[in-house]
Amino acid sequence: MNRFNCNVKLSLVVAWVLSFQWFASASIVHAQALGSNPIIRDRFTADPAPLVDGDTLYLYTGHDEAKGNEMFTMWDWQCFSTKDMKTWTAHKPIMRVTDFKWAVRDAWASQAVKKDGRYYFYAAVQHDKTHGGKAIGVAVSDSPTGPFTDARGSALVSDDMTPSLSPWDDIDPTILQDDDGTAWLCWGNPNCYLAKLKPNMIELDGPIQQIFVPNYTEGPWLHKRNGIYYLTYPAFAHQGFSERICYATAKNITGPWTYRGILTGAAKNSYTIHPGIIDFKGQSYFFYHFAGLTLPDGQSGAVGRRAVCAEYLYYNPDGTIQPIQQTEAGISVAPHPAAYTPNSPPNIGESDQGVTVTGNTAPGANEWPGKPVLVTTDRPRYEGVNPESFNRSGGVTSLGQTFVLDKDIRLGAITLYAGDGFDTDPNNLITLALYDLGPAGSSVGANYVAGDNLLGSGKGLKVAYGVQAPGLLQFQFHGDNEVSLKAGHQYAFELQGKKNNPTVYWRRTGRNVYQFGAAFSNRKLLQTNDKRQGDFVMAIYQADQ
Numbered sequence: 001m002n003r004f005n006c007n008v009k010l011s012l013v014v015a016w017v018l019s020f021q022w023f024a025s026a027s028i029v030h031a032q033a034l035g036s037n038p039i040i041r042d043r044f045t046a047d048p049a050p051l052v053d054g055d056t057l058y059l060y061t062g063h064d065e066a067k068g069n070e071m072f073t074m075w076d077w078q079c080f081s082t083k084d085m086k087t088w089t090a091h092k093p094i095m096r097v098t099d100f101k102w103a104v105r106d107a108w109a110s111q112a113v114k115k116d117g118r119y120y121f122y123a124a125v126q127h128d129k130t131h132g133g134k135a136i137g138v139a140v141s142d143s144p145t146g147p148f149t150d151a152r153g154s155a156l157v158s159d160d161m162t163p164s165l166s167p168w169d170d171i172d173p174t175i176l177q178d179d180d181g182t183a184w185l186c187w188g189n190p191n192c193y194l195a196k197l198k199p200n201m202i203e204l205d206g207p208i209q210q211i212f213v214p215n216y217t218e219g220p221w222l223h224k225r226n227g228i229y230y231l232t233y234p235a236f237a238h239q240g241f242s243e244r245i246c247y248a249t250a251k252n253i254t255g256p257w258t259y260r261g262i263l264t265g266a267a268k269n270s271y272t273i274h275p276g277i278i279d280f281k282g283q284s285y286f287f288y289h290f291a292g293l294t295l296p297d298g299q300s301g302a303v304g305r306r307a308v309c310a311e312y313l314y315y316n317p318d319g320t321i322q323p324i325q326q327t328e329a330g331i332s333v334a335p336h337p338a339a340y341t342p343n344s345p346p347n348i349g350e351s352d353q354g355v356t357v358t359g360n361t362a363p364g365a366n367e368w369p370g371k372p373v374l375v376t377t378d379r380p381r382y383e384g385v386n387p388e389s390f391n392r393s394g395g396v397t398s399l400g401q402t403f404v405l406d407k408d409i410r411l412g413a414i415t416l417y418a419g420d421g422f423d424t425d426p427n428n429l430i431t432l433a434l435y436d437l438g439p440a441g442s443s444v445g446a447n448y449v450a451g452d453n454l455l456g457s458g459k460g461l462k463v464a465y466g467v468q469a470p471g472l473l474q475f476q477f478h479g480d481n482e483v484s485l486k487a488g489h490q491y492a493f494e495l496q497g498k499k500n501n502p503t504v505y506w507r508r509t510g511r512n513v514y515q516f517g518a519a520f521s522n523r524k525l526l527q528t529n530d531k532r533q534g535d536f537v538m539a540i541y542q543a544d545q
Helices: 003-031
Strands: 044-053 056-064 076-082 103-105 110-115 118-127 134-141 174-177 183-187 192-197 209-211 221-225 228-235 244-250 258-264 276-280 283-290 307-313 355-358 386-388 398-404 409-419 430-439 461-463 471-477 489-496 505-508 519-521 538-542
Touching (some): 044 283, 056 276, 258 283, 355 461
Antiparallel strands (some): 056 076, 174 183, 183 192, 192 209, 244 258, 276 283, 386 505
């Protein structure tokens, strides 16, 4: 081979390499355009909480360090700042979980706020054995980038302060400072709690209240705009789905709250998602996390390896929020609000004439109104902890509760502790069924065989349901549906629906609290993984004499 040919080939190789390097570089620039998602790419971050301070936006996040199949391995909180929402500066970790001397692990969701020149940082952690369970701590700093130090030396909220059977319900704090300077703390999983803070920002000022909104799971975010309070929250995890973001609005921080529906869908590769909403330099933004990032070292996103993203957020003239589409482009493109289309109420269909459906007049009710002749539990909210619907265990078509009366009655009403799910529609109504199983036996069987339906002239009664927060759902019967029920007979009351179509979630106890009946799914005894049976939460009322 002559020297000329070698030089030509060498030149071609060099040109090809340079061309490939330029193409690869151009691809990287395109894939990582400023403002595209995820916004932090050199580490895994989660649970975003933005704070605007002057001309700078500070973003506080958790720090996922899970390896392999670990779920959430989180030991510190991170802070990033930007002045243009395109370029981000990483700061040193602002705090480690063990800086709360009473905490042992789990640097979970957090939020920081500024008051009187100081910065207050609220975070969820695992408390040590002196209290156990999850807890909320508060730390303080003279700088938004820390370091933060424990402001109390003890938890602001601990597990023994909230009425729940769950040891993880005190997580995910959010803070709203109202126009009059009053600060409100909101948190919780699976219950949503609300409490006022004292002006010092490190003590509760009054009792802990509870907010009831449909499908709530965790991770609330409170904000206020033009006199409207917004509660944005991950939803549907307790109904067996990956979380989606829903929101509700109110004229007062203590409610009542109006459910506005789903704001955005599930996050990529992650069953969790966490909202943060802020206005910055004339534009509104929505922060969340997903699990679609692969780090330069090859670690890929997973349940415990998430990454924070940002999108534009747009309000409609009536104060509602336009649905948010999760994108790769994020805010690397110009704002592009959609045309305003007023929301029309859903068509949930109509109930049969033989029954009146009364929606949730008592969200979170912990006692039954009136004088029921039978209840499966005395404390509906406290005992009704397990939501069950037609998407259970691969899909079912009926949920039932058996019961035995101690006197003859004419049936007036059945009230359930139920809620969440999706609206019915004219083609997907729920059917009520009631069966006489004959004289009661000495024990609850493993299944039952239904006979003639006592309701709706044997066809059952179709009912329409508008989604509600967990609470009382009453069916008032009329005419021939005020059927006579006999003492000593066992009956089965059922909700019937389409398989895998979760229109309503009937709440079930976690243990057997009613000895003369039990909860059934597809007419088979409904048991937990450890073989415990429970009862659907319901009350039966006699017709007026």
